[in-house]
Amino acid sequence: MTALRILHVDDEPDIREVVELSLSLDPAFTIRSCASGIDVLVAVLEWPPDLILCDVMMPVMDGPATLARLRESPQTAHIPVVFMTARAQTRELEHFKSLGATGVISKPFDPMTLAASIRSHLRTAGLSALRGGFIRRLRADAAALIHCRADLADTAASAAALEQIKTFAHALAGASGIFGFHEITHNAKELEKSIAEKLGGGALENVERALDVLLISIEQVADAEI
Numbered sequence: 434m435t436a437l438r439i440l441h442v443d444d445e446p447d448i449r450e451v452v453e454l455s456l457s458l459d460p461a462f463t464i465r466s467c468a469s470g471i472d473v474l475v476a477v478l479e480w481p482p483d484l485i486l487c488d489v490m491m492p493v494m495d496g497p498a499t500l501a502r503l504r505e506s507p508q509t510a511h512i513p514v515v516f517m518t519a520r521a522q523t524r525e526l527e528h529f530k531s532l533g534a535t536g537v538i539s540k541p542f543d544p545m546t547l548a549a550s551i552r553s554h555l556r557t558a559g560l561s562a563l564r565g566g567f568i569r570r571l572r573a574d575a576a577a578l579i580h581c582r583a584d585l586a587d588t589a590a591s592a593a594a595l596e597q598i599k600t601f602a603h604a605l606a607g608a609s610g611i612f613g614f615h616e617i618t619h620n621a622k623e624l625e626k627s628i629a630e631k632l633g634g635g636a637l638e639n640v641e642r643a644l645d646v647l648l649i650s651i652e653q654v655a656d657a658e659i
Contacts, residue, residue, distance in 0.1 A: 435567065435570040435571055435573075435574045435601075435609070436460065436461060436462055436463040436607060436608045437461055437462050437483045437484070437608055437611065438462075438463055438465070438480065438481070438482040438484075439456055439462050439464045439465075439482060439483065439485075439486055440464075440465050440466075440476055440480070440482035440484070440485045440486070441453070441456075441464060441466045441467070441486040441487075442467040442468070442470060442473045442485065442486070442488060442491070443466075443488040443491070443517070444468055444469060444488065444491045444492060445488075446468070448488070449466040452486065452544075452547065453466055454544070455544035455545070455547045458548065459607060460603050460606055460607025460608070461548070461552070461604075461611055462607070463604070469491060469492075469494060470487075470493070470494030470495065470496070470499030470502070471493065471494055473485065473487070473503075474499070474502055474503070474509075477503070477508075477512065478508065478509075481512075481566075482512060483512075483555070483563050483566065484512070484513045484514075484515060484551065484554065484555060484558065485512055485513070485514045485515070486515050486517060487499055487514055487515065487516055487517065488517050488518070489516050489517065489529070490518070490519075496516050496518070497529070497532050499514075500514050500516075500532055500533060501532070504533055513535040513554065513555070513557075513558035514533070514534050514535060515534065515535050515536045515537065515538060515551070516529050516534050516537045517537075517538045517539075517540055517542065518537060518538075518540060519539070519541075525537075535557055536553075536554040538550055538554075555611070564612055567608070567612055568654070568655060571651050571655055574604075574605065574651070575648055575651045575652065575655070578598060578644060578647070578648060581594040581597050581598045581601075582594075582598075582644055582645075582648075585598075595628060595631065598624070598628065598644060599625060599628045602622075602624040602625045602628070603621075605618070605621035605647070606618050606621035606622045606625060614650075614654055616650045616653075617647065617651060617654060620643070620647040620650050621647055623646070623647075624640070624644055624646075624647050626643075627639045627640045627642075627643040628640055
């Protein structure tokens with residue numbers, strides 16, 4: 434599903450839980466959590482993120498050491514890293530940025546504004562660098578949605594297909610606007626609306642029509658980026 438991937442690492446389970454809950458409220462993001470820098474080095478290969486949110490003070494491998502390891506590999510050197518730290522003095526901030534960090538979020542942070550902070554740091558990192566990956570995921574989402582559309586005609590599979598379509602639409606509505614694909618955002622929201630109406634007794638044809646409109650808008654964007 435086309436949401437921006439945020440990989441969060443913190444050795445404190447309570448912090449991981451709060452960050453996951455906070456970012457899960459924003460449909461633009463999907464989040465995974467790690468408990469150590471070593472875990473991050475494994476996770477980035479299995480689940481390449483669009484941004485890493487990294488605690489500074491961790492045992493064994495702290496934030497700066499984790500960033501240094503990421504920068505050593507061509508596969509991970511480009512991933513923006515934002516540090517989270519209680520050490521938010523000007524000298525420390527300048528030091529972290531000199532190491533290659535995209536930015537710093539101070540602890541304690543406001544869970545209600547964390548998603549907005551992440552959006553800001555993504556813009557700082559340069560959305561153009563993330564655009565190619567987003568387009569590839571758009572194409573993958575379109576293929577999955579086409580498969581789901583076919584399942585809508587199958588009575589046994591239609592309920593599951595409808596739920597999958599709803600999940601894709603919700604993610605697309607949140608993430609597409611960040612890259613300026615506002616037509617996709619609009620059409621995804623319309624698809625969500627038609628699904629809600631269907632669940633309330635509306636016509637399946639309206640869902641299919643809205644899905645077709647969304648698929649066309651995705652195809653136009655994907656074709657323009659070839």
